[in-house]
Amino acid sequence: SVKNYGQADFLSFVDEKPLTFDEVNSEIEKLKSLLSKHGIKKGDKLAILSVNMPNWGISYLAITFLGAVVVPILPDFHESEIENILKHSGAKGIFVSDKLRGKIEHLDCKALSLCIRIEDFSVFKTDTELPDALVPDNSLIAEDDMATIIYTSGTTGKSKGVMLSHKNICSNAIASQKLQNISVGDRMLSILPMSHVLENTLGFILPMIGGGCTYYLPQAPTPSVLLPAMEKIRPTIMLSVPLIIEKIFKLRVRPKLTKSPVLRTMYKISFIRKLLHRAAGKKLMKSFGGELKFFGIGGAKLDSTVEQFLIDAKFPYAIGYGLTETSPLLAGANPGDGSLQSTGPPIDGVEIKINEPDSKSGEGEIWARGPNVMMGYYNDPEITAEVLTEDGWFKTGDLGSFDNKGYLYIKGRLKNMIVGSSGENIYPEEIESVINNFRFVIESVVVQQKGKLVALVHFNREELETRYQHLREEITEHIENQIEELRSELHDYVNARVNKFSQLKTVVVHAEPFEKTATQKIKRFVYA
Incomplete structure (x- = not known):
């Protein structure tokens, strides 16, 4: 270089x-x-x-x-x-x-x-x-x-x-360069920690290989820091985790599109909603500096409602799938080549197979093989042997399937799967996806307690306060009543949209944001 x-x-x-x-x-x-x-x-x-x-x-x-x-x-x-x-x-x-x-x-x-x-x-x-x-x-x-x-x-x-x-790291960066070319003149704005493999390989090594320039923020990426930085740098490339773009949509974009009764009615009509999303997308692109050509999203599953907004908005997003153990990228597609809720096909040089797929759904554990698969876990040969086969396959622990185009779809984590009372496989991530599409919901966790499914839900109090600010003195009491009504309504909303064995016993309001990892995935073990 x-x-x-x-x-x-x-x-x-x-x-x-x-x-x-x-x-x-x-x-x-x-x-x-x-x-x-x-x-x-x-x-x-x-x-x-x-x-x-x-x-x-x-x-x-x-x-x-x-x-x-x-x-x-x-x-x-x-x-x-x-x-x-x-x-x-x-x-x-x-x-x-x-x-x-x-x-x-x-x-x-x-x-x-x-x-x-x-x-x-x-x-x-x-x-x-x-x-x-x-x-x-x-x-x-x-x-x-x-x-x-x-x-x-x-x-x-x-x-x-x-x-x-x-070899693990460089082969993955080179394969990613074939997916999205980075060259001299490209500007990467870094917002994820460099100590995480996603930012390390794709946000640091990849621009180095192609001749791009990476810019770092002097402080944490809050809106007051990030917005002026994007205006100044006008990044062409950015990497993000789903939660960041989900928060932008749920806290900034959607409230403006549904701020009046008339707009809320219009927003329910499909073709009008697409037009509103397209207009919002132009403003969003401008806020990112106006020259963004690749906004890579990885680290967790993207909310389907948010992804549909990005599609309607013609925002240049791309979803990737990978793990620390695979340096990280396994599958991905260019902006415009993706498919809703898919991570795209395997990247160059990587093999992916579904091990022992279900005869009806085609779902099974995702196994991967390629030059990017780790050497093993340091000083832990026993756990290494559990996930690496003798012929080089890495057992990801994720459940997924392929469509007829060879695009990969992630169902959830094998260890998160809950076995129902009659032996049914219940995927909490799928239920959470339904919950997170409900109005005023920011995030949720579904756990099993005493054999029953319980949803812990964090509502958007800020949006509620904005909507009911005209009540002034009575606002706190009104919002508490509103959240209780939403909690009850959400319970019925979810159970009408999931199969019988995935239905919720109760919904519990979680006042604070959930504790998360560096890539903003909820630490489930804290709430299990």
């Missing part, structure tokens, strides 16, 4: 002058020298605990170019999780940003001999005496060498260390 795009922009904060590929390469060489002087060599583990910034990527590349192994840590991990990751991985050092330094100050990590402030690469802790004469490590780095250990932000509660090789 340095040879091909040396003078092109590569990494930058939104409000700063971008570093070119040549400038980044120079910084990488300096950092490699610093790490070598502190005894870091091929195979050593170095963690990165930091918010997004250009120096995150420089640290990542310096570590991997030495043949050492990156251990990215999600910024929202608890101190105890961080300590477990550092101990389990055997990390010798860590790059940490100022905002997160407090999370490591009291940790008991004896193996951690080198601590570096990522903002300026200054060393603030070292147990290594600098050698008088540096002996460079000229070990060759092979494509099958380990590049990173990524600890999953699992919805089941236990993080596993996923070992990915240089």
